[in-house]
Amino acid sequence: MRIDGVPFAKRTDFSFFPGKNIEMERHLYQERHVAVLGYARANGLNEVIREGADDTVGIITAGKSATDVAQALHDLGVDEPALGRAGVRVLRMGLVYPVDEELLRRFATGLDRVIVVEEKRDFLERHVKAALQPLGRPIEVVGKTDGAGRPLFPVAGGMDADLIATQLARLLEAEFARAGIAARAARHTEQLELIARREHAVSAGRTPNFCSGCPHSASTVLAEGQVAWGSPGCNCFNTVIEQPKRHIDVMTQYGGEGLPWIGLARYTDREHMVQHIGDGAIYHSSYLNIRWAVAAGVNITFKLLYNGVVANTGAQNPVGSRGWPSSPGDLSRGRRGDRDRDQGAQPVPGRAARAGGADQAGRPAGGDRRRAGRGTGTTVMIYDESCANERRRLQRRGKAGDPSGTCW
Numbered sequence: 520m521r522i523d524g525v526p527f528a529k530r531t532d533f534s535f536f537p538g539k540n541i542e543m544e545r546h547l548y549q550e551r552h553v554a555v556l557g558y559a560r561a562n563g564l565n566e567v568i569r570e571g572a573d574d575t576v577g578i579i580t581a582g583k584s585a586t587d588v589a590q591a592l593h594d595l596g597v598d599e600p601a602l603g604r605a606g607v608r609v610l611r612m613g614l615v616y617p618v619d620e621e622l623l624r625r626f627a628t629g630l631d632r633v634i635v636v637e638e639k640r641d642f643l644e645r646h647v648k649a650a651l652q653p654l655g656r657p658i659e660v661v662g663k664t665d666g667a668g669r670p671l672f673p674v675a676g677g678m679d680a681d682l683i684a685t686q687l688a689r690l691l692e693a694e695f696a697r698a699g700i701a702a703r704a705a706r707h708t709e710q711l712e713l714i715a716r717r718e719h720a721v722s723a724g725r726t727p728n729f730c731s732g733c734p735h736s737a738s739t740v741l742a743e744g745q746v747a748w749g750s751p752g753c754n755c756f757n758t759v760i761e762q763p764k765r766h767i768d769v770m771t772q773y774g775g776e777g778l779p780w781i782g783l784a785r786y787t788d789r790e791h792m793v794q795h796i797g798d799g800a801i802y803h804s805s806y807l808n809i810r811w812a813v814a815a816g817v818n819i820t821f822k823l824l825y826n827g828v829v830a831n832t833g834a835q836n837p838v839g840s841r842g843w844p845s846s847p848g849d850l851s852r853g854r855r856g857d858r859d860r861d862q863g864a865q866p867v868p869g870r871a872a873r874a875g876g877a878d879q880a881g882r883p884a885g886g887d888r889r890r891a892g893r894g895t896g897t898t899v900m901i902y903d904e905s906c907a908n909e910r911r912r913l914q915r916r917g918k919a920g921d922p923s924g925t926c927w
């Protein structure tokens with residue numbers, strides 16, 4: 520493909536500082552996008568499924584919605600000859616950005632109305648409206664709302680062929696009548712309405728909770744007055760369990776545990792924050808968060824559940840643990856080193872000190888839990904108990920001891 524008479528060549532330049540990045544910007548919009556559109560046209564990515572000279576309405580759709588529209592029209596009994604009689608054009612966009620404005624204008628020429636059917640927000644619809652502007656004649660474009668501003672194709676959740684069939688039947692009532700298929704379409708939408716009104720037996724409700732035997736059930740319990748933040752990992756189930764004693768106020772991203780508190784602490788009257796964290800997160804990157812909290816001198820308790828696996832995503836081994844402290848004891852000794860260096864983190868002794876383990880917390884007594892909340896500086900409470908779900912998996916495979924016997 521040639522652009523301004525010069526063969527197109529894709530360029531990459533990662534020295535994106537002022538000057539060079541402006542040239543890359545020009546290259547992107549004035550050359551790459553042109554080349555992408557050229558590729559789309561040459562390979563028929565955007566496809567006019569049906570058109571005729573006397574059409575008055577167009578349907579523009581893309582992605583999953585294109586399949587749903589095809590199914591909806593089929594279910595309504597609208598085949599290609601019926602579309603012709605109804606005067607309905609159909610365009611399936613295989614490339615939604617950069618949008619082929621020329622194609623949209625060509626497609627909409629002669630139409631009075633365009634219906635845009637797409638999932639989620641009005642991405643394509645806005646482009647269609649902008650593209651049709653230069654035509655200089657009013658073409659009504661509906662999509663997320665109808666002409667009167669009422670909701671049409673939803674922004675939230677998803678759509679299926681039934682929902683689309685119901686809305687298309689409403690929008691194209693007059694066209695379907697002209698094509699002699701109104702009765703068939705109406706029968707289908709009546710059926711859909713009847714199905715929607717069907718009553719289903721309500722299954723017994725069950726409040727969500729951790730897997731039975733999960734160490735999080737105990738490790739995430741808060742002392743009176745404590746406020747906790749969660750993070751990706753099984754501790755986040757507290758957000759749906761919603762019990763006051765385990766309430767999580769907000770969630771950080773994985774790798775962000777405790778960091779907002781480092782910025783926020785000095786601007787609030789709250790003196791202390793609890794941050795739940797997993798061993799997977801520690802090995803992923805969050806180890807540095809503890810060091811930063813220590814260096815920043817904030818009052819925070821990291822409640823670290825050392826369950827031995829990356830439980831929330833299926834009990835993988837924490838990848839980063841290779842060559843790292845690979846037991847709660849090692850981890851605790853590492854934190855003690857940080858403390859000695861930074862005079863900050865205070866490992867809290869739990870009930871069960873293991874041979875060779877330094878200041879290691881087993882199941883913490885209530886007193887330890889409360890103490891961790893009140894202390895100044897950065898505290899790490901290591902809760903050492905394996906993931907119950909993984910333990911059961913290993914037991915089923917004969918790789919762990921009988922649950923009725925003495926467990927590991």
Ligand SMILES: Cc1ncc(C[n+]2csc(CCOP(=O)(O)OP(=O)(O)O)c2C)c(N)n1
Pocket residue numbers: 751752753754772773774796797798799800801824826828829830831832
């Ligand atoms: C940056 C990033 N990578 C990966 C994930 C996916 N993820 C969600 S939870 C999770 C595992 C958490 O494991 P761990 O910290 O050990 O907590 P556990 O579930 O074992 O309590 C991962 C990897 C993510 N949310 N963010």
Ligand code: SF4
Pocket residue numbers: 729730732733734735753826830831906907908909
């Ligand atoms: S998978 Fe493991 S850590 Fe996660 S809720 Fe279940 S028992 Fe707890």
